[in-house]
Amino acid sequence: MNLSFLEKKNTVAKPGYNRWLFPPAALCIHLSIGQVYAFSVFNLPLSRVVGVSESVSADWELTTIGWIFSTAIFFLGLSAAIGGRWLEKAGPRKAMLASALCFAGGFYVSALGVQLHAIWLVYLGYGVLGGIGLGLGYISPVHTLIDWFPDRPGMATGLAIMGFGGGAMIGSPLAVGLMDYYATPTSVGVANTLLTMGTIYLVFMLIGSALVKIPPKGWLPRGYTPPKTDHALVTTHNVLVSEAVKTPQFYLLWGVLCMNVTAGIGVLGQASVMSQEMFPGRVTVQMAAGFVGLLSLFNMAGRFIWSSASDYLGRKRTYTIYFLLGMVLYALVPTTGQMGSITLFVIGYLVIMSMYGGGFATVPAYLRDLFGTENVGAIHGRLLTAWSVAGILGPVLVNYIREYQINSGVPRVEAYTVTMYIMAGLLVIGLLCNLAVKPVDARYHAKVP
Amino acid sequence: MENSEKSSVPVIKLALSWAIVGIPLLWGVMQTLEKAMLLFQQ
Known part of the structure; x- marks a missing residue:
């Protein structure tokens, strides 16, 4: 079988290629892998695989099931960090294909695991295999998007990473609809749903992989003149990934991403319960679900809007806005609860969530500004370990502090006050990291051959 | 190398690519x- 079409050199675009064909290719990948944020829709059905109508003693506990998502996010960070260098050599088409096979393969192995009621197979499938697909898929279009859109890198990466936010909006109703369709009196329908979704995502991601083209060396969009010399924080040089991780800038950006994500992710996971507890008797379960839906929309929209705005504002200034505005809003959230204003509470969180998404989407362009375009995919992969850490830190902070407060006799309505102030404090750390970012020292620049 | 070529990609291909992800x-x-509308139903 001739697989030469996968080679990086065979994916170079011919003259006349329209660069606007590339974002749909990137979106095919990100809309698929973004499904991971909707994995929680499987939690309850997975806890009733044996009992079907209700959970029985042979069924998996929710805590056991919770590890599927955590494993997937862990392997996302790991594979992005390790696979980044391979991606730079192999090119985006091969990486997207590998991502598609791993992600869809994860669904298939998990379906077998559900059918055999073997949790280790589900961990191995969706957690390990699927997680590797997530990591490779997440970083695969970033470098190429920046190459195609050197004039608007924030907008371009924001468009793809917006897809990751939007993936859950497709994955959640799709999974619910399929489970309803496949459910019988003797089955919750999860195994068949996983098989079907795996196939849908495989086809979708293969389309993305087939559409991918990289620009010829030195290609520039018509009318765009790249800067000849370094300008403020935007370099014209390139830094190797092995050198980038030796610079203070890498760790400062790691801190920036980690703090921004920690603050947002903890709240996102608790949004439903928090809104009901802060406004007892006024926010119903259905309204809380609506609130979570709105947060997802703003999380997705923020990825595109803020990241696009960063092309004009500059990355450092954009993150300064995230942190300053975020600090004020987090600090004001308890006051909105005391005032009993659901409207102000909702508006505050919608802005916070838009900046949470924006933080994810703006970071590839920030890396490109500081370290150059050449190795941005690999450096971005390494930086995503900050996400893995934040994914654990955020929920743990919110959940444990809330629990501690309630156990100490604090009324539920006030149980989030300290947490919100801590979140504001985390953003102060992020702000300080961001303000400390300076151009990368010339000794780290790669030698031009 | 500046792109001086006019795009030779048919509009239909471009529209189809965006429709695949847009729909x-x-x-x-x-x-x-x-x-989300449930939030506004008191």
């Missing part, structure tokens, strides 16, 4: 908006 995304957004 599912729009469906997902509509589903989410429907859910």
Whole structure:
């Protein structure tokens, strides 16, 4: 079988290629892998695989099931960090294909695991295999998007990473609809749903992989003149990934991403319960679900809007806005609860969530500004370990502090006050990291051959 | 190397590529908006 079409050199675009064909290719990948944020829709059905109508003693506990998502996010960070260098050599088409096979393969192995009621197979499938697909898929279009859109890198990466936010909006109703369709009196329908979704995502991601083209060396969009010399924080040089991780800038950006994500992710996971507890008797379960839906929309929209705005504002200034505005809003959230204003509470969180998404989407362009375009995919992969850490830190902070407060006799309505102030404090750390970012020292620049 | 070529990609191919990703995304957004509307039903 001739697989030469996968080679990086065979994916170079011919003259006349329209660069606007590339974002749909990137979106095919990100809309698929973004499904991971909707994995929680499987939690309850997975806890009733044996009992079907209700959970029985042979069924998996929710805590056991919770590890599927955590494993997937862990392997996302790991594979992005390790696979980044391979991606730079192999090119985006091969990486997207590998991502598609791993992600869809994860669904298939998990379906077998559900059918055999073997949790280790589900961990191995969706957690390990699927997680590797997530990591490779997440970083695969970033470098190429920046190459195609050197004039608007924030907008371009924001468009793809917006897809990751939007993936859950497709994955959640799709999974619910399929489970309803496949459910019988003797089955919750999860195994068949996983098989079907795996196939849908495989086809979708293969389309993305087939559409991918990289620009010829030195290609520039018509009318765009790249800067000849370094300008403020935007370099014209390139830094190797092995050198980038030796610079203070890498760790400062790691801190920036980690703090921004920690603050947002903890709240996102608790949004439903928090809104009901802060406004007892006024926010119903259905309204809380609506609130979570709105947060997802703003999380997705923020990825595109803020990241696009960063092309004009500059990355450092954009993150300064995230942190300053975020600090004020987090600090004001308890006051909105005391005032009993659901409207102000909702508006505050919608802005916070838009900046949470924006933080994810703006970071590839920030890396490109500081370290150059050449190795941005690999450096971005390494930086995503900050996400893995934040994914654990955020929920743990919110959940444990809330629990501690309630156990100490604090009324539920006030149980989030300290947490919100801590979140504001985390953003102060992020702000300080961001303000400390300076151009990368010339000794780290790669030698031009 | 500046791109001096005019795009030779047919508009239909471009529209189709965007439709492949745009239609599912729009469906997902509509589903989410429907859910979000519950917030305003007191």
